[in-house]
Amino acid sequence: MNIFRLAGDMSHLLSVILLLLKIRTTKSCAGISLKTQELYVVVFLARYLNLFTRYYSFYNTVMKLVFIATSVCIVWYMRFHKVVKQTYNKDLDTFRHYVVIPPCFLLALLVHHEFTVMEVLWTFSLYLEAVAILPQLILLQRTRNIDNLTGNYIFLLGAYRALYLLNWIYRFFMEKAQARWISWISGLVQTALYADFFYYYIKSWKNNEKLKLPA
Amino acid sequence: CQSSPVKDEL
Numbered sequence A: 001m002n003i004f005r006l007a008g009d010m011s012h013l014l015s016v017i018l019l020l021l022k023i024r025t026t027k028s029c030a031g032i033s034l035k036t037q038e039l040y041v042v043v044f045l046a047r048y049l050n051l052f053t054r055y056y057s058f059y060n061t062v063m064k065l066v067f068i069a070t071s072v073c074i075v076w077y078m079r080f081h082k083v084v085k086q087t088y089n090k091d092l093d094t095f096r097h098y099v100v101i102p103p104c105f106l107l108a109l110l111v112h113h114e115f116t117v118m119e120v121l122w123t124f125s126l127y128l129e130a131v132a133i134l135p136q137l138i139l140l141q142r143t144r145n146i147d148n149l150t151g152n153y154i155f156l157l158g159a160y161r162a163l164y165l166l167n168w169i170y171r172f173f174m175e176k177a178q179a180r181w182i183s184w185i186s187g188l189v190q191t192a193l194y195a196d197f198f199y200y201y202i203k204s205w206k207n208n209e210k211l212k213l214p215a
Numbered sequence B: 001c002q003s004s005p006v007k008d009e010l
Helices: A003-026 A034-051 A058-080 A101-110 A117-131 A134-142 A148-174 A181-193 A195-206
Strands: none
Touching: A003 A058, A003 A148, A034 A058, A034 A117, A034 A134, A101 A117, A117 A181, A134 A148, A148 A181, A148 A195, A181 A195
């Protein structure tokens, strides 16, 4: 464990806790993409299968359970909670997210480290996570006023993988870890998708004005 | 292709 990976995991944990708090306290999921949340459930289920087969550390196990539980909980709130589901921007959240699943799975069948079920699913989860934020970013462009909690949620979510990139650089040079091309490229694509959001988020934070993405 | 990296990350 290094400071970059710990910071990344904490940023990721904070992002899902922030989102859950926003939904629970405001009883609203306005501005949040259900499609992105559902993609994240698939990402975590596909990636954390080794939860039952390999024990790395207490931390690793607890964090996997937390990420699976929170992502399922958020989808439950947005789909079934009688008050929250009324606030879902169904007409704006129109990205057909099931379209990205087959290509990611096919790519995982073609490009992977080993051709085993666990490895292909793990690789699939990396590719899917790289594009999972797309529905949310598209919804943001369509949302007139983005509330602070949502903006902070997306910033922390983007920051976590950016910190993981630093973690991989650290591990490659300091721990002489092997090259992890699949993780690196997926992580780069994922972080690159946040580039314009980061730009507008930091600009709004500097000028102390409302976050607004150009349509 | 290389052996799969250790999955100790989240």
